[in-house]
Amino acid sequence: MPPMQSLVAAVTLVLIAAVLVQVRRAHIRVEYSVSWLGAGLALLAVTFYPGLLPRLANFAGLQDESLTLLLLVGCIFLFVLFRLSIVVSALKDNNIALAQRLAILEYHLSHLNEKETQRS
Amino acid sequence: MPTASSLQHTAALEAPNDLLVLIPAFNESACIAGVLSELWEILPGCAVVVVDDCSRDATAQLAEQAGAQVLRLPHHLGLGGAVQAGYKLAYELGYEVVIRIDGDGQHDPRDIRRIYDTLKETGVEMVIGSRFLPESSGYKTTFLRGLVIRFFRLMLRPILAQPVRDPTSGFVGVNRAALELFSRVFPLEYPEIEALVVLQRCVFRFREVPCSMRPRAGGQSSITLWKSVYYIVHVLLGVFVNILKMDVRRLGGR
């Protein structure tokens, strides 16, 4: 295995291990570990399955296998990041709506309390 | 149509009870009390909600001490999120007209009447207090901001199918229809320009009335030079996204 591929394989293994550890500790929710694990497994497949990378390079019309691998890594993580942006945006929207609702409810509540104290 | 005399004589009257004045405020402890006392001088008894966006200073306490209702956001949302929170509250409380003014004393409460009357008399959904109409008086803005405003004016013209002189004005009145819309859909961070496009998407109308602007009464503008670059990019993208939504809607409607 060329050094480039060993490096990617090593980093990928560390990544997968780290994701699994974090999922176990509940720092990453299972649904968000899926894209990381999927990305990691795809990279492992490419680095360990001998014929795959040359075929991919050939398919992409590239001479250089390392470059192909790098591009592949880039694309996969672009996809993961894209997915995360969607998740973060949805979370932000929900979070803002929630903060607004909380503020409004507190407003109503404090007015109810005022009315109560006026009555008694 | 508002006649000149109706505008002059209304200044001393009690504030209409279907009107809510909304003041988004972030770190405005230097100005907020003065803004409120001037407002009530002009519009006695006017309902006011100050939306405190988690200010790090005493803005909320000072507003409360001055007698305003304060909507306290649990964490910092930015201008758009704060204004929308105010719109949602106003909608729930049943107000017919909501007029937003700045918490830094730049807007003259004497202009609130004109915005209110124009909303009521013309039936348009939104009225903008504009610094740049021929009748507007007073402070305009800095040179750089003037350029930015000119740029957005040109850009918005074909989108809105109607000229707008002061698209970045924060002195804005809305009626209940627009209130309902903005409670559901409202841009975050820098809302003014995008709100116009949102309005256009719903085929709502707006109109501008002259108002006089003043320099800040104290404190500092939240928009620094670096932020104004971000502002332009952010607003351009926001407008673009809203245009995309507009077209999808039109195609879907056919």
Ligand SMILES: Nc1nc2c(ncn2[C@@H]2O[C@H](COP(=O)(O)OP(=O)(O)O)[C@@H](O)[C@H]2O)c(=O)[nH]1
């Ligand atoms: N709620 C909230 N209000 C803000 C924020 N930034 C600015 N404001 C308020 O919006 C108004 C206009 O802001 P300002 O900094 O004066 O902008 P400028 O008038 O365009 O220079 C003032 O009342 C500010 O207190 C924010 O992040 N959240």
Ligand SMILES: [Mg+2]
């Ligand atoms: Mg200001």
